[in-house]
Amino acid sequence: MQTELRLRILSGIVLAIVVLAATWFGGFTFRLLASAIGLLVYYEWSTITRMPETDFRANAFGWFSVGIIALLVVFGIDEFALPVLIGATLIGVVYALALKGSGWLAGGIGYAGLTVISLAAIRGDTANGFAAMVFIFAVVWATDILAYFIGRAIGGPKLAPPISPGKTWSGAIGGAISAVIAGTLVHMIFFPLNGLWIPMIAFVLSVFSQVGDLFESFIKRRFGVKDSSRLIPGHGGVMDRVDGLVFACFAAFLIALGDALVSGAANAPAGVFLFGP
Template sequence: MQTELRLRIISGIVLAIAVLAATWFGGFAFRVLAAGIGVLIYYEWSTITRLADSDFRGNAFGWLAVALVAALVLFDFDELALPALLAATVIGIAYALVARSSRWLPGGIVYSGLTVISLAAIRGDTAHGFAAMLFIFAVVWATDILAYFIGRAIGGPKLAPSISPGKTWSGAIGGAVSAVVAGTLVHMAFFSLNGLWVPAIALVLSIFSQIGDLFESFIKRRFGVKDSSRLIPGHGGVMDRVDGLVFACFAAFLIALGDAIMKGTVNTPAGVFLFGP
């Protein structure tokens, strides 16, 4: 076995164990994971987009904003995290316009901060949150793995050749179908299946997962970068590993938030809205 492949397998196993352990324990352990992922994503985002070199003051504000959101989530002030992110985003946009700075600054704040908030909100401290995170993991991993193998086996028209030449429509469709099956099976391991809501949400999250993958590919191609960083041996960076998961969590969180706002029950955990029996 080649050294690079061995390193990739070992680091992948270690990461999977760490993530699943934090998901199992929930609470502070998972909030640490969510906050850490968000902070590392902003580090990679600011490096890829060269914010650190082009705009020191703007990048310093971005770090402050993401650190604040991460701290609020970490110490269980979730109700303040989203307003803080919205305020920081508005300030970032205003700063970018007035100072004629990079538009990537507010984008990085939103991408990183919403990652922290959505992950923590979905997992929460309930059994529903645990089931919800496993559901999302199953959807994202099935999408990623099966899209690769089905795409290679069938081939056909390219999905987005200017962004990611290796992806095909056959892979995208195969990954989505696989995600629906995997997500439905995980849900059925916890709750009875009533209606088409679970397969439908699995399909939506699979589509967003693939959009997230393409989004990161677009950013890296835009700045001529192969990997988001070298933080994970054999895998590249954190963004390389969680791009699909991040967008799937964005979609799940926003769906749950919209449902909560319409029903006037914003204090109910996101996992209950999405995956409650």
């Protein structure tokens, strides 16, 4: 057990250094990281749902679609990535409904593709993008860590027993409160706090982070899988580590996109939505 714990701690430190360094550099480095995460997420999704064995054609199309999205993001051609994602996902839906193909194809493309796009869009190439990503990291990590410890300390009614028997309402609420505090403090490091906008966003992103955790637990339970893969020593798979993060990024990106469309600033980086121009 001690050896496994040491391995878990060591790999966790290495992962944190890589992610934070890429976030600091931004630009091509972070876009490459976001694309790598998205491709690994699709690999694990397709493996969990057994698409390589049950529907080889669907899996090949999924790899092609997510690969194109990743390449567009890596080389900064972001304006085409979202239309490709929407088109490929719709093809996956039609394939499942009309040709009775794998129903997991559309979900895998949407999940992995939006992972790439949302991460890259939030970080962008600006200082505000860096601040936005650090803010989201703080919200997600505070949610994960404090929900675990508060849930164990207080216990009480289960949050979603059929999906994740260990999670409690006390942990979920404690994690959300901790995320609001952590996110607000991180924001105050970069900018003055004006009003309740940042605490509200931190709360929303914490809720989505917990939904992402439950969503991945549902997928794994549906297919009888303990870990999404064994790619990360001591931690399991990439999806096991980023499930909450990517859902928080989904929420931030989609809300930012909606805000940009309403305000007419469609080309504004998603990080501006959190911390202004």
